[in-house]
Amino acid sequence: MAVPSLPIFERLYRRLAGRSRKALFGVTLLLVVLSLFASSRLSIQEDIVAMLPDDSSTVAGDFRLLQLAPFTKKLVITVKARQGDTAALVAVADSLAERLRGARVGNVSTGPADLSGSFFVWLGSSLGSLGTEEDLERVALASTPQQVRGSLKAGYEQLLSPEGWALKGKLQSDPLSFSTVALEKLRFLNLVPNMRLVQNHFVSADGKSALLTVDSTVPMTDSGASRDLIDRIDRAIAASVPAGFGATVVSGHRYTLANAETIKRDLYLVLSLSVLAVFAIYLLFLRSMSAVFVFLVPSSILVIASGAMALWAPQVFGVTLGFGGVLLGMVDEYAMMVYFSCRQGGKDPASIVGEVSRPVLFGALATLLSFGVMLQSSLPGQRQLAVYSMTGIVAALAISLLVLPHLIKPAPDGGIPLDPRTGNWRLPRRTVIGIWLALLALCAWQATKIRFNGDLQAVSMVTPDLRRAEDELVRTWGDMRGKALIFSEGKDLEGALALNERLFARLSGRIPAGDLVSLAPLLPSAGRQEENRRRWLSFWGAGRAARLGRDLAREGEGFGFSRDAFAPFLASLTAPPPAATVEGLRQAGMGELVDSLVITTPGAVRVLTLVPDNPQLVAALTDELKDLSGVRLVSQSRFGANVGRAILHDFTRYLAVTSALVLALLLLLFRNLRRVMLVLVPVVTGVICTLGAMGLFGMEFNIFNIAATILIIGLCVDYGIFMVCRITEGSDRIANRAVLVSGLTTLAGLGALALARHPSMHSIGITVLLGIGTGIPAALLVIPALCPKEPA
Template sequence: MPSHYKLQETHSFLKNKKIQSITVLLFFTLLCALPLLSITLTEDISTMIPQGKDGRIADDFALLQKAPLSGKVMISISSNTAKPQQLEKIADSISARMSPPYLTAQDYSGTRPQAVINFLLRQAPNLTTENDLARLKYITSQHVIKQTLLQNKQQLISPAGFGLRKIIASDPLDLRSIYLEKLAPLKHLPRFKVQGKHLFNNDRTALLIFAKSEIPMTDSRLGAELLSHFTEIKKSALAENNAAASDINISLLSGHLYTTANASIIKRDIFTLSALSISALLILFFYSFRRAGALTVFLAPGVAILAGLSTAAIFFQNLSAIVIGFGAVLMGISIDFAVHTYFALADNPEDKNKALKKVSSPILFGAATSCAAFAALYVSGIPGIKQLALFSVAGIIAACGYALLFIPRFCSSFPEKTLGANTIFHIPKHKTAVIGISIFILTAGTYYALNNSFDTELKNLGYISDEIRNTEKLFHEKWGNLSRQALLFAKGETQESALQNNERLWADLSINLPETKTVNLAPVLPSTKTQLKNRKLWAEFWKREQLNRIISTVNSEGRKIGFAPDVFTASLKKIHSDEPVLTVESMNSSALGFLTELLIPKSGQGKNKLIMTLLPDTDKVSDYFNEQKEQELNARLVSQSRFKATLETEMKADITKFICLSGLLVTLLIGILFRNLRRAALAIFPAVFGVVCTFGVLGFLGIPLNIFHIAALPLVIGLGADYGIFMVFQEIKKPSPSTVKAVKISGLTTLAGFGVLVFAKHPSLHSLGATVAAGVSAALICAVFILPHLLRMKLQTEKDHA
């Protein structure tokens, strides 16, 4: 049975039964609301990241989030005029005023030179390798002991001698020189210089405070309270130290700053754009509808969003809030069907069944092509886009059903019909000029579209204010680029296996990339297996007879140059003290605890343990750690440059698959509808024109493509195909003056409701708005002004032949 007959039966059932119609609609609403009771929303941007082959891209993104300073709150206090002592006082004032849950200062006072040396000397049995033994033999020879003691004497009587007394007393043989070399890779860390309990940059014009916060980085409300708390303590600290804000710059950098800025600008955008959109829709309503019943047309997006949200909630346990937000915007297509139904009824209000029979086929096929356009998104490797595909298809089906079943029942009065017949045969002149301009636009659009680039910088999807940019610039100037390092992760099922793999990785780097500036834990935190081997070497070297000989030599040579008898005996006897094997936990509570915090990310229950190595983000490093090398070392290299290159490749593949599949499905459906090559080509032409113009405009303006441009494309394809179907249908059935008006109104309502997003300040909303504005405008212009000329060409040819 043809679809319009089934619709007529359903409509007849609901006819003159307004209460029943409302009841059915309310029941549908209730049914859709039930799955929402158990919905779990996530704001994690990872849902908009492609999975990649074997989930590699998603895994790399997760690893990038484990970067050393990720999740930290950093406060920089800098001045080109103030002395370091004043910066220290201000830092102490700020730290003292911090209070949980907002901020808690991290204390690095334990990382003093004396404390570090003491730690290394205690751990010497665990850290001494075979290479170190040769140094030990040399250092403990009689003539070197004599030279070392002489140097100690000279240092003690120098101006710096007072500060060296404890160091020399605990290590008269200068064993520390062996073990301090193990910290040599730390010089490649960002520009930190420990002075007491403070971290300075190299020229001591800036001081850095690390703080922890109990406030989640994604909580915009509490994040705003944290920033307000910081502003207050900053003012108080400056006032307490009689310092002016113009002389001392105090800046905070953390995820809260970005979250709060994005939440604030989105709220401002929503308020501004809602006012603009509502005003535009009201103008359209009073200009084109002017009947109370027509307000039900504007309920279509609400029905679509509810149905889409409910369906997605059934099939996905966790729904992305980003997807819901953008899916709701993309559902602007849903009003299209209601508008066409309304104006078809306006043409024949006395016989609604006849009006429905006329409009049902193009609406159903229009909905089918729109569903095909959105369904093609399901081939994407991006989890959020898959959710968006299902959300949109369900919403379109619901909107189509609402338009054909309920609009006829709720709309009883219509604007007066516009007299004047066939719009398609009464169009402006200048056919040659219009077609020529169209060809030029398509050619230029294709050229610029092929030169489009992809923006794979995830940070650009969020809003960054001028204030945040200035803060980022200051941190970069004072502390270097804190985030542009490659991260090399040694993996293991246990902590011990991860440490062993980290040693293999360090050995490989030392041999094959010796000039690379590398920060690795292996020299100061070897695996237990290696430590046990080192302890055996240490014990064999420091036998009782050997130790007694060295103590005797030190005392003998020391007396000759003026040291008190047995002054070093106690410290030398500690060499035989039984220090336990060094573990991650014991190192974490030591003077070098900041290293474990920096380079050993926390792993969840049952997940691989990770040890991080920092390297420069260069092509040489990236090329060396290919897939084969990573498998060999059981390691994984991630970096911003490698991640962006991989992401761009995946996005190109995604958009190619989507456009090809979407184009194939839409073309197939339109071909089935018209069963005529010429009509099918003309019907799909507005969609093609809209897509080419979208990419062409973005390419011409130099705007790189991002994930939200791609997500909005189905709206352009779906609406463009709808416009084409309705215009071409005029050639098959009796032309209607309301058809062109309905196409115009549906396009304008989409632009008024959602195209206004082009004025948004938030980059993601702007991207969506730019795509909708460019694509839908182009498709609408094509359908209304270009397509009629193309349709007339056959009619004119037939007249000429006649």
């Protein structure tokens, strides 16, 4: 039976077999060395944005905006007292803050700047610029002769008590307590639900916890610097928090560390196990020194693909190198096919290369096609992964077909270890097909239950310690990081504030003050302030200030007040009030709050409003705020759903396009529908069984394991092509062995990830284990069962 071959590879083998062989080895070695050098230029970008869609779904944009939420980039430290001694608690918080400042961990805050003096002066003096029409009604009510009498009596009595020592200035400048009207505006600025101020410190409602925040310049993605930062904080806590108190730290840095350290431990375990397993597989199935060259193929293509990547895009996502590296490292089936064919010998080596090149080339084309479709992905990390993998596959193809045949000598007896022909273990055909169909039916049914989870926490390592600290944080302070964010964006501050005002007007009626956080009442736009000022001056200008002066003089006389006791106050009513500005707020001690809610970027200013993140409210507001151009709502809960939807859409499109293209390619290559159907047996089995088992066991698709599905498709198509080529064209035992050994090494490498503790690595491992673990038996058992007497 003549085996179809590709003569070009025969000719190439012959041409390179002579004197050119050394040149071939030299060029290959040079390519690997140059690639190694180029790879050193790669700069790794540790950013989850790599795995977020950057299409019109706005998911990546939402993700960036979510990072602007208050407290997201801060380290939050809770000091807890076992006893409710608030004074001692505040002292411990101060001592820890001092120690942290000494440790240079960043900008440490235990509370707002001193609000006792400058802030209230600022607030009182700005009332004319901040006061709305309703505020003026309240001011009018506080200025009636009866109220004047009551306020002066209360003030007089206050002056008699020791409290009067500190309150005299306030009585002089604000005898009718107009500042309480201005203070109302602070109701909309409660960033931490269960917090109150005690001696200018953030203290919990039960008085047992104090809050410290640290603004650090250490990037949250830098695990080395995060380790150092957390160590310094832990040392400061150990040195300054006495017995009877405790401190917990919550921050993105701790998540980075938990993830980095878990991945490190996982890699140690997984790499040790997989190296041992791959070594055992090679020892068992290859048993030849030339097997070393098979092992070198994946290592070389890893270097070549990384080098090519460095030339194409020096800024490479960490996930591309990590996942793609593991992926390519396991792709050795082309080398395996060539190895077994060459070891079998019995023919002219050039003819062997020509024959084996056909299934290898077909397999590589199908895999290239499936990764090529990934170039259309909306996830930038997946697009980069596609380029990286395709480069690696082309390199693997070239090395396997052009270089490797020159390095492998035929086995002396032409046999291959553990030849399946020597055993009599073929399963009954009907049984195999029956079990296969039953399994497919069961899995197809269960596959409908599979869910997509776009929540980034689902692929992040959260240790029990971190989970406890997060729960404790929410219990103590309320869900201060779980708010939906609404950005009012303008070209400048004035535009953003004006939009923020319109937003506040819509929200304040339906969301209570404790749940709504907005700067609008305290910092209206300049236009609105001018309007308020005019109203204020007109209010007091119509003889009202003079009348109030007379009332104060008359009522004050009864308590012994001098005639000009309140002259500065009366003068302030008719003088133009100063404007409320960001700078003024900063100087009054509200800098931290302003910086949390006003975000300035080149060319744009965003003012942030916070609302409860519940799906009903978010959905309703999304609809209602559509007509406010420049207003954008982002929410954690909706973000997760959007990512899930985007991934599902991406994956469905990927599956459909890949299926169609691979089918077309196979039809073109084989020109026989029955054979094409046979080729697809492993890939259909692998994909359906993966989806079915995941559905059955309640596992979810996430942004990582979905990429592993692509590998399953690529490898299983290769297995199908190898098997069908060799069965229909003879010598199926080589294909059997190549599929089995390369499948086993893939399982040993990627499947070992199933033992990892890190959710993303674990999910990749399980997915590959399920896909390849079912694809290999389908290729080895089902394809032969379905074509027992295929004509050549």
